[in-house]
Amino acid sequence: MEIRNLKPGQRAALHTKQGDFECVVLESPQSGIILIKLDSGYNIGIREEEILDIKIIKEEKEKRGSEEEIKIEKNLPNVALVSTGGTISSRLDYKTGAVKWLNPELFKICNIARIETPFMKASENMGPEDWEIISEKVAEMLNDNEIDGVIVTHGTDFLHYTASALAFSLGKIGKPVAITYSQRSSDRGSSDARLNLVCAARFAVSDIADVALIGHANSGDEYCYALPATKSRKMHSSRRDTFRAINAKPIAKIYPDRIELIDKYNPRDDKIKINAKSKFSEKAALVKFYPNQNPDILDYYINQGYKGIVVEASGLGHVITEGKNNWIPKLKKVIKSGFVVCAAPQTIYGELQPYVYSAGRELEKTGIIYLKDILPETALVKLSWVLANPALKKDIRESMLNNFAREFNPRISEDEFLN
Amino acid sequence: MEKAEVLDYAKIGFKSGLEIHQQLDAGKLFCSCPGFLRTEKPDFEISRKLHAIAGESGEIDEAVKHEASFDREFIYQGYNETTCLVELDEAPPKFINEEALDIVIQIALLLNCEIIPVTQIMRKTVIDGSNTGGFQRSVMIAKDGCIDTKEGKVRIKSIVLEEDAARIISKEKEKAVYRLDRLGIPLIEIATEPDMKNPEQVKESALYLGDILRACKVKRGIGTIRQDVNISIKGHPRVEIKGFQDVKMFIPTIEKEIERQQKSNDKKSEVRKAEPDGTTTFMRPMPGSARMYPETDLPLLHISRGRINNLKANLPKLRKDIKEELKQRGLNDEMIHLIVSENKVEEFKSLLPLSKDANLIAKMLVLWPKDFSRKLNKIVEFETDVIESVLDAVRKNKIGISNVQDVLFDIANGKKLEDAMKINNINLDELENFIAILIKEKPGLSIGGYMGLIMQKFKGKISGKEIADALKKYVK
Incomplete structure (x- = not known):
């Protein structure tokens, strides 16, 4: 043989x-x-x-299909689940849609009344089209009178992009949307998915009607944070508590059996119906500015048909303003031609302030849009969203500077750094 | 059990196999942390939970189910300088420690095993909390070896390289505290086939395997070796007894376990713990293969022919071979014992080219330091270069063999090497003898004339004043 x-x-x-x-x-x-x-x-x-x-x-052993049925307990709230792939659903049996990867503690908090798997993708393979699909799916679930909250499971690497996308597209919501992940796969006894899912369920049945990232607050298995969707970022390649609130506080501590509030939140209102603005443009880009960088990089994006770009500017919001790689003439030219250029802080923490130095004041005059304390990743998603929505596109500067989903924090406090 | 009732092991169908776990003297297996235990207050503690999960086959292992039946909280203690994210299960394994792998390959070769050229690092599900990940990483390195005992061949089934577990500090019903200093220290697991036919043979095999391990780079001392014995007799399935600390307990414990198995109505396969009094107690059900699944964070492990050949060419010698070699050098049993037990074999061999007198080297290396320690009431040990210098002086006839002990004593007592040799290398009798002969042979010279001739002979070994003093006795 x-x-x-x-x-x-x-x-x-x-x-x-x-x-x-x-x-x-x-x-x-x-x-x-x-x-x-x-x-x-x-x-x-x-x-x-x-x-x-x-x-x-x-010959090969026939894989046993799952006989498990979704059971509904009448006295428990109903939660809908959107599973999109990533480590957290690596054990999901795609064919049977079995729920055996969900831990039993979850079913003490809520019924998983609906499960949707629009696709199974690692998060680096997602883009604006996927954000739209997830957004439409979540919006439909939120508008379902039988559903009290939604959980989205997602790969970790670009989860904060999708979280921002949901926060922008869903607008004002009346029910909680928890987006969660896992850094240790469910096939090991130590998987963080267990606590993350239980806490996501606890959040989904709470009165906090926000889109929030739910995940380990520290390395231990005691509680999670609910983090604001537009103000969170993956800050570690492998730790459980990789997502941190940036220029912001966590919304709450989520224990498997209780919630401790930390910051303000949007209260539940089950009557609110959502009309999601789920379109996102593929023609928005994000570049990191570095020393001696040639501004001709902008021509590449313009030639490729991009409509706008977020530049991760240095310090308080600078790029090169003299010598052979001076960005000022190039910026003036491309912005005049209708290309959108935004600036976000590459320091991650803190806020841009172009008026402190003369270079910044010069740059301001080119028409670059300074996006304050926004996260560069959130800025990209926002630009993508604004460019795809005709109403918002009318005045891009105004739209980009409008605080739609708490992406700007007008008062950054001392405890909102490296927390 | 009384002598009269000595068991007929063949008749009861006694079969026994050994499983030995020995820590290797190398850094941690999958990260860059050092592998030693710490006693100070830990820098941090992290609280975790572990959950039962199904293996590759979709089934949950019996032993795993048993552990999962306690919903415990686990507290892990660590140190900022010697614990990293890998032990905390917060980062994937970085690599497999090449030094540890070399040591295991050497041991496998000494046990006549076949090295597996392509192998996969596995995760063995363990959820008693002793591993932060909920599994122990383990990789099979070799198979099908054998050792010889008085009563025949004992086959080696497998040689596995794995990470040691975290160290238990305290255990309560709902909470267990573990320290991460031990987690990840490389361990070799040697498993034999159930070829041993009586407890005596089990003991002999264990001693022999211990001898091989100690010839290689392994950790020494309490807790660095753990020995498990598998036993089965006719009519009772296999039972594993874990945690033998002392080879002396093998025979009484095995005898008691057979008695227990013969009397027991509940004939099930299980893991039991060896108690200090020779009895055993139930630990958990026997784990099966359902708890093994691949470590997907690392690629397949390839062991090249070149690497094996290289290690084969540099295999360490076994204790019994070393003893034989020392005997042939002319050492007596006492000296051999001292050199081997004090781990001075390599040093001894490196000194051999400096002297034909192997016994002298052995005395300098192990016997006299012991005497001096007693006399001076402090620990005396000579650096190799001190012994080399003294041997060199002997070879060049600068000091006599009979002076060596005194020279070393003076050094042990705090004298500088040069001073100790200067004073002891003059045999004043020898000097006076020379003077007497000189005066007889060349009578009538001035003191200065004699001085010149004597200085020529004893140059550098004696001061002018000492020569003058001696001369004054003969020349007026």
């Missing part, structure tokens, strides 16, 4: 140069190597050329 006929799941007897093995064939992560599971549970690899003979003992 030939090697190419070996299929994952089969039990086989392999006669190899390394000895004889009775084993289960596995999916191999490397070509040219047959990965097998020994009866001890250990996996080892055999190079294909070392295999002398193969005998199939048993």
Whole structure:
């Protein structure tokens, strides 16, 4: 029998140069190597050329489908779930839509009355079109009289972009929208998904009618934060408590069994119906300014048909204002031609203030829009949203500077740095 | 059990296998933290929970279910300087420690195993809290080896490299406290086939395996080795007894366990703990293969032929081989014992080219320091270069062999090396002897004339004043 006929799941007897093995064939992560599971549970690899003979003992075990049904407890609130992919739903059985990856504690807080899986994507593969799909889905669920709150599960890397997109597109909402994630996959006993989902459920049935990121507040498994959608950012490549409020406070501490409020919030009003503005433009870009950067980079985006850009400016809002790479002439020219240029702080924390230095005052005159203390990622999503909505596009400067979803904090306090 | 009732092990179908876990003397297996235990107050504590999860097969392992039945809170203690995000389960493993891998390959080669050229790091589900991730990382490195015992061959089933678990500090019903200093220290697991036919053979095998381990770079001392024994007799499934600290307890514990199995009505496969009194107590159900799934954060592990050959060419010698070698050098048993037990074999060998007298080297290295320690009431140990200098002086006849002990004593007593050798290298008898002969042979010279000749002979070993003093006795 030939090697190419070996299929994952089969039990086989392999006669190899390394000895004889009775084993289960596995999916191999490397070509040219047959990965097998020994009866001890250990996996080892055999190079294909070392295999002398193969005998199939048993064909692939049929995967057991899930018999679990969604149960509804009448006295519990109803929550809808939008699952979009990422580590948190890595255990989701796509075919059966089984809920076995959801932990049992969740069902003590609420019914998962509806589950929608519009797509399964790693968050780096998402874009404006996906934001629109998620937004439409959430809006429809929020408008469902049977639903008390919504949970969105999402990959972590670009979760804060989607959170901002929902905050802008949904507008004023009357029910909670929790968006949550996991940094440790659900296939390990230590998965953070467990607490994040329970706290997301606790938030979804609360009176806090905001879009909020729900995730570990620290490395422990005691409580989560509800973070403001437009003022949060992924700040660590791997920690559970990766999302932090920037230039803002968390809205609340969420324990599995209670909520402790920290900041102001929008109270629940179940009667509010949403008319979501879910369109986002693909023609908005984000660039980070760096020393000696040639302003011709803007020509690239203009030539590619982009309508606007967010520049992560340095310090209080600067780019090069003298010498061979002076940005001022270029900015004047492109802005005059109708291209939108916004500035957001690359320091992440703090607010832009162009009037402190003469260079900033010069830049201001070019027509660049200084977006105060906005997060660069939130600025990109906002620009994408403004460019796709005719009503907002009429006066882009005014729209970009309007505080739609708490993306600007007019009063940054001492405790809103590295918290 | 009385002598009269000595068990017929063949008759009861006794079969036993060993599983030995030994810490390796290397940094942590999957991060850059050092691998040592700490006693100071921890810098931080983190509270976590763990949950039962199904393995690759979709089933939850029996042992995992057992652990999950306690919904405990786990407190992890760490230190800013020696605990990183990897131990905290806040960052993926960085790599596999190459030094630890080399040590395991060496041990596997010494146990005549076949090294597995392509292997996969696994996660073994453990949710008693001793691993922050809810699993222990473990990788099979070698298989199919064997050792010889008086009663026949014992096959080695597998050699596994894995990370040690966190250290338990306290355990209550609802809360367990663990310290992360031990989590991630590399461990070798050696598992034999159930080839041992009686407790005596189990003990012999354990001692032999211990000998091999100590020949390699492993940690020493209490808690660095853990020995488990698998036992089965006819009519009772396999039982694993964990946590033997002392090889002496093997035979009594095994005998008591057989007695228990023979009397027990509840014949189930389980893991039991070896108690200091030789009895065993229930720990948990026997874990199965359902608790193993791949560590997807690291690629497949390849062990090249070149690496194996390189390690094979530089295998450490076993204790018994070393002893034999020392014997052939002419050392007596006492000296051999001292050199081996004080870990001075390498130093001893490095000094051999400096002297033909192996016993002298051994005395300088291990015997006299012991004597001096007693006399001076302080710990005496000589640096290799001190011993080298003294041996060199002996070789160049600057000091006699009979003076060596005195020279070393003076050094031990605080004298500088040069001063100790200067004073002790003059044999005044020898000087006076020379003077007497000189005067006989060349009578009538002036004091200055004699001085010149004597200085020529004893240049640098003796001061002019000492020569003059000696001369005055013979020349008036």
